[in-house]
Amino acid sequence: MNSAVERHPPKTQTIQVNGLSFFVETxxxxxxxxxxxxxxxxxxxxLWPEALLNAYADAGYRVIRFDNRDIGLSSQVKARLNGHPLAAMARYRLGLPLAAPxxxxxxxRDACGILDxxxxxxxxxxxxxxxGMISQILAGDHPSRVRSATLIMTSTNSPRLQLPKLQLIVKLAGVGAKGHDEEAxxxxxxxxxxxxxxxxxxxPLQEVQERLRSDFRRSYHPAGILRQTRAILATGSLSSITRRIRVPTTIIHGTADPLVRPGAAKQLQYLVPHARLQLISGMGHDLPEPVLHEIAKSGLAMMASV
Structure with missing residues (x-):
């Protein structure tokens, strides 16, 4: 067999969890x-690179990925958001309670239901x-479901962590977004x-653009992205949960990440003392092809020791 698809033909199905339908591939x-x-x-x-998934499949694992709620081919949540996105971010930053769907x-719990x-x-x-935040909740609050955790370019979601650059915050909030046609x-x-x-x-930007077009044609639900953002803000800091993680853990982070700063990875390592931290020089908030082997090698090595 010459191709990764032939070696590991993916199978898809839908799974009903928490009143929602999830699109799952194995x-x-x-x-x-x-x-x-x-x-x-x-x-x-x-967005998961095929090369990364197939590295785990080549190692003999059963590889599972899925669309989260409110994205892709999984169910949208029918709920409206109240308040301006920037006001919600301000409440999060101040540690104030925040309503969310x-x-x-x-x-x-969706992830647990998919495993079920x-x-x-x-x-x-x-x-x-x-x-990676969801993974921390799984490992800290649902340890019987988790054999190991690989946390990539993530954080405890603490409002005390260094913020992304202002232009990224504005873009994440969807402020000023105009046009919902494919080109826009x-x-x-x-x-x-x-x-x-x-x-x-x-x-290469042409490669990124092709993927963005493909994803747009597969699914485009901007309201779901805003609800996911609100879910992060309403959850607040995970530090108390992260401290409870006892499963083998690997933390991987890029030194050039402008969205989730490298200091977040160091905080994770501090809260999970047995965790292994790997900083990848020059990696941002992305999964570029040249570092996929390094990411897979680190995760697989830890998993093999479990």
């Missing part, structure tokens, strides 16, 4: 130890950004991508 050895990949804010499961705790739907008791967890969305997303990708291994 690949690799169906008898292998399961690895659940959890994506970040506003990103469909298609759901929180990251609900999204962690696949008849999986425990899984290795790989989470990126918001998915792709151009806006491409501009955002340029600000968060790394300095050493930037992905």
């Amino acid at each position: 690949r690799g050895n169906p008898e292998g130890e399961p690895v659940l990949f959890i994506m970040g804010l506003g990103a469909q499961m298609t 759901y929180t990251l705790h609900d999204m962690a 739907g696949l008849d999986i008791t425990r899984a290795h967890i790989v989470g990126v950004s918001m998915g 969305v792709v151009n806006r997303s491409l501009a955002f991508w340029k600000t968060i990708q790394g300095t050493v291994h930037p992905t």
Whole structure:
């Protein structure tokens, strides 16, 4: 067999969890130890690089990825948001309570429900950004479901952490976004991508643009992205949960991440003393092809020791 698709033909299904429908894909050895990949804010499961998924499948694991609620081909939550996004961010920063249709705790329960739907008791967890926050909740509050945790470019979500640059905060809040046709969305997303990708291994912009077009045609639900953002803000700091993590943990972070600053990774390592921290020089808030081998090697080494 010549291609990764032939080696690991993906299978898709929908699983009903918490009154919602989730689009789930599995690949690799169906008898292998399961690895659940959890994506970040506003990103469909298609953002996981195929090369990274297939590295785990090649190692004999059962690889699972899914669209979070409110994104991709999973269910949208029918709920309106109250208040201006920037006002919500201000309340979060001040540590004030914030209303939201759901929180990251609900999204962690989604992940548990997906494992139930696949008849999986425990899984290795790989989470990126918001998915890394969900992974912390799983490992801290649902330890019986987690064999190990790989936390990539994520944080405890503490409002005391260094903020991203102001222009990123404004863009994340959706302020000034105009146009919802394909060209407008792709151009806006491409501009955002340029600000968060790394300095050493930037992905060619044509490749990024092609992926953005493909994702737009697959699904585009901007209201869901705003609700996911509100879920992060309403959840607040995860520090007390992160302190309870006892499963083997690897933390991976780029030194050039402008969105979730490298100091967040160091705080995670402090709160999870047994965790291994790997800083990747020049990596931003992205998963560029040249560093995928390094990311997979680090995660697989830790998982093999469990």
